Structure formats: structure tokens, C-alpha cells
Amino acid sequence: MNFLKFKNKKLFFENLSIENITKKINTPFYLYSSKQLNFNFNTFKNAFKKIKPLICFSVKSNSNIKIINELKKNGSGADVVSLGELKIALKAGIHPKKIVFSGVGKSYEELSYAISKNILLINAESESEITTINHIAKKNNKIVSVGIRINPNISAKTNKKISTGKKGNKFGLSLDACQKIFIEHYKYENISFEAVSVHIGSQIFEISPFKKVLNVLTKLNQQINHTGINLKYIDLGGGLGTPYSNHEKPFNIKKYAQIVGKFKKINKVKIIFEPGRFIVGNAGVLISKIIYIKKTPTKRFIILDAAMNDLMRPALYDAKHHIQPVIKNKSNTFKNIEFVGPVCESSDSFISYKKYQNLKEGEFICINNIGAYGRSLASNYNTRPYAAELLINDNKFKVIRPKQRLETLIN
Numbered sequence: 001m002n003f004l005k006f007k008n009k010k011l012f013f014e015n016l017s018i019e020n021i022t023k024k025i026n027t028p029f030y031l032y033s034s035k036q037l038n039f040n041f042n043t044f045k046n047a048f049k050k051i052k053p054l055i056c057f058s059v060k061s062n063s064n065i066k067i068i069n070e071l072k073k074n075g076s077g078a079d080v081v082s083l084g085e086l087k088i089a090l091k092a093g094i095h096p097k098k099i100v101f102s103g104v105g106k107s108y109e110e111l112s113y114a115i116s117k118n119i120l121l122i123n124a125e126s127e128s129e130i131t132t133i134n135h136i137a138k139k140n141n142k143i144v145s146v147g148i149r150i151n152p153n154i155s156a157k158t159n160k161k162i163s164t165g166k167k168g169n170k171f172g173l174s175l176d177a178c179q180k181i182f183i184e185h186y187k188y189e190n191i192s193f194e195a196v197s198v199h200i201g202s203q204i205f206e207i208s209p210f211k212k213v214l215n216v217l218t219k220l221n222q223q224i225n226h227t228g229i230n231l232k233y234i235d236l237g238g239g240l241g242t243p244y245s246n247h248e249k250p251f252n253i254k255k256y257a258q259i260v261g262k263f264k265k266i267n268k269v270k271i272i273f274e275p276g277r278f279i280v281g282n283a284g285v286l287i288s289k290i291i292y293i294k295k296t297p298t299k300r301f302i303i304l305d306a307a308m309n310d311l312m313r314p315a316l317y318d319a320k321h322h323i324q325p326v327i328k329n330k331s332n333t334f335k336n337i338e339f340v341g342p343v344c345e346s347s348d349s350f351i352s353y354k355k356y357q358n359l360k361e362g363e364f365i366c367i368n369n370i371g372a373y374g375r376s377l378a379s380n381y382n383t384r385p386y387a388a389e390l391l392i393n394d395n396k397f398k399v400i401r402p403k404q405r406l407e408t409l410i411n
């Protein structure tokens with residue numbers, strides 16, 4: 001179900017007209033729908049209801065505390081990758097025993113804090129990290145639950161910049177390295193090895209890479225039997241794709257649930273997931289105003305007040321985020337247009353269209369599907385403050401994080 005819809009040519013998110021919101025809040029702003037967020041989370045939860053996994057929302061995809069708190073009300077845990085994200089998850093009310101800590105370079109300070117909070121799992125990605133965890137645990141007289149993130153050397157069949165599970169990627173440990181650590185687990189007296197985790201990439205639509213991962217994990221689980229390690233959890237990461245255009249079919253979550261169901265039966269472990277984009281991707285849009293329209297011999301530039309610092313994905317990954325007018329009109333005579341931002345980079349370009357409705361300076365547009373990796377990837381480049389974030393709840397909108405004050409950047 002999609003809560004972003006035209007009604008009588010006006011774009012609505014839930015029951016609110018976006019045009020009306022632009023009369024009250026200055027653009028650019030991020031606008032989230034709690035109905036869409038809850039719907040997505042419950043779609044995920046229901047698909048896997050037979051196996052009752054722990055769903056740890058990937059905070060990196062959207063680290064707004066109110067969003068995390070909304071998900072917490074639905075039972076979500078959190079997957080965090082930094083001290084900042086861990087503190088946000090805890091402040092949002094997520095129980096430490098529902099938090100997993102991933103990341104290739106966790107510092108001593110970050111690990112010490114995570115250990116002091118007794119979180120569910122630290123998913124370690126190197127032998128040195130495991131040694132550091134053991135050292136901190138010993139100093140604090142604790143036994144710490146650790147998972148090992150493996151790198152299964154499997155192609156996620158996605159954009160190479162968001163692929164993380166191939167041999168050449170920096171993430172995780174090889175299967176051999178993981179087995180070696182499990183065999184030598186006695187060396188780490190203050191660690192209880194309880195899990196293996198895997199995350200091969202993001203925006204994956206095909207089931208086959210996930211199938212391969214499950215096969216690798218089943219084999220690994222059998223191979224480590226003799227080491228004395230009994231896995232309590234297998235953390236399957238995130239990565240489920242969400243459509244960014246009408247040509248992309250939604251991810252077949254039912255099929256994925258079937259194969260994970262079989263996997264759980266064989267392996268007899270608790271399953272953890274770390275979805276981000278699937279939960280929050282289409283729960284957010286970025287609303288922007290057309291500042292200028294510049295006609296050149298080859299095309300028309302539609303210059304917006306939102307820029308690559310507000311939404312990095314097009315510049316970073318060539319991602320396509322569709323742009324809709326906030327008010328539709330019948331004309332369709334604009335040819336060869338390119339939506340761009342005001343930042344001084346040629347890559348500050350959102351998307352081009354061969355044909356589009358007529359637009360005017362001062363009109364508003366809506367950039368779709370920015371709930372995931374939108375605000376969380378934003379920057380202050382060109383000394384532009386972070387835009388405000390709004391959440392629709394109960395037919396009202398609320399500013400859940402105000403626009404950053406420019407003064408905070410001028411010091």
C-alpha cells in the first residue's frame with residue numbers, strides 16, 4: 001500500500017495535502033508518514049511471523065529519534081554502527097537486548113560503551129576487534145556476547161557501491177577465518193561467541209543471492225559443530241530492495257520468508273534481521289521549491305532549493321528518485337528537463353525527463369522515496385543547514401527535527 005497519492009490533481013501523503021504544508025513550512029523539508037512506516041514494518045513482521053525473528057531496524061538508513069521511537073512501538077530493535085547511533089537507539093527507548101552493533105572499525109570507546117550497556121550482540125569484523133572486545137570485557141569482569149560477521153563472497157547483484165559481501169569488500173571475515181576463531185575460541189576467555197551475521201549489500205531484488213547466503217551459512221553451521229560453539233542467533237542483515245520506479249517490482253518477501261523458514265528449521269537458531277530501506281524508504285519524501293527555470297539550447301534546468309547535500313544518493317550512486325509535481329496540470333509540453341540543486345557541483349543533479357508537465361518558478365515538487373539514506377546521508381556542504389523533518393501522525397504533521405540554525409555553522 002502506498003500512502004502518497006494524487007487526489008483531484010493535488011498530491012497527498014496520508015490525508016494531508018502537501019500543498020497545504022508548504023504554506024506553513026519553508027522548503028526544503030523531509031516529510032515522513034507514520035502510516036507508511038508502520039505499514040512497511042508490519043508487512044515485514046507478518047511475512048516472517050512463523051519464525052518470530054528479532055527485527056533490528058538499521059539506524060543508518062534513518063537516524064531520526066522519532067522515527068526509531070515509532071518503530072520501537074511496533075516491537076523493533078536496532079542495528080547500529082556507531083556510538084552516536086547506539087545512543088540514539090537507547091534514547092528512543094530500544095531495549096539493549098534488542099540492539100546489535102555492526103561495523104568494520106568500532107573504536108575502543110565505542111566498544112567500551114556498548115559493553116557497558118550490555119547490548120545483545122557485537123558483530124565483530126576482524127580478529128583485532130575480537131581481541132579488543134576481549135580486553136575490554138576482561139577489564140570490566142564481563143562475558144560479552146559476540147557474533148562474527150562473515151564475508152561469504154557472494155554477489156548481491158546490485159550497484160557495486162552498495163555491495164558488501166564479495167571477497168574484495170572490506171566487510172566481514174572469510175569463512176576460513178571465522179572457523180579458525182571458533183576453533184580457537186578458548187583464547188578469548190571473556191567472549192561468548194553466539195552468532196554469525198551477514199549483510200551482502202543493499203537494494204537487492206533477486207532471491208538467488210539470499211539463497212546462496214543461506215546455503216553457505218547452513219554449511220558453516222555444520223562445520224563449526226565440532227568447535228564447541230553453539231550458535232544462538234544467525235543475523236541475516238538487511239538488503240531487501242524497494243522499488244524506486246514503476247518498472248521495478250516489489251521484493252518477493254513471501255518467497256524470502258519461505259526459504260528463511262526452512263533455514264531456521266534446519267539450523268535451530270533465532271533469526272535476526274537488520275532491514276533499513278524496506279522499512280523506511282517510501283515512508284519519506286523531500287519537498288522542494290523551484291527557485292529558477294533556466295532555458296538553454298539543449299535543455300531546461302529546473303533549479304530547486306533542495307540539493308545534493310539534502311539527498312546524496314543521485315550524486316553518490318546514480319540513484320534515480322522520481323520527482324512529482326505537488327499540483328498536477330494538464331500540460332505536457334516541457335521537453336528535456338533536468339532537476340538540479342544549487343550546490344556548486346555538476347553532480348548536484350537529481351533526474352532528467354524527456355517530457356514533463358509545464359512548471360513555474362515558485363511551484364513545489366516532491367522527490368520520492370527518500371526515507372532511507374536521505375537525511376541520514378545529508379551534509380552541510382556549501383554551508384547549507386540540514387532541512388527540517390516533519391512526521392505525519394493522526395492526520396496532523398509535526399516538526400520532529402527543526403531546520404538546523406545557520407548560526408551553528410558560522411563559528
Ligand SMILES: Cc1ncc(COP(=O)(O)O)c(C=O)c1O
Nearest residue numbers: 058199202238239274275276277
Ligand atoms: C550491516 C548492515 N545491516 C543492515 C543494513 C541495512 O541495509 P538495507 O537498508 O539495504 O536494508 C546495512 C546497510 O548498509 C548494513 O551495512
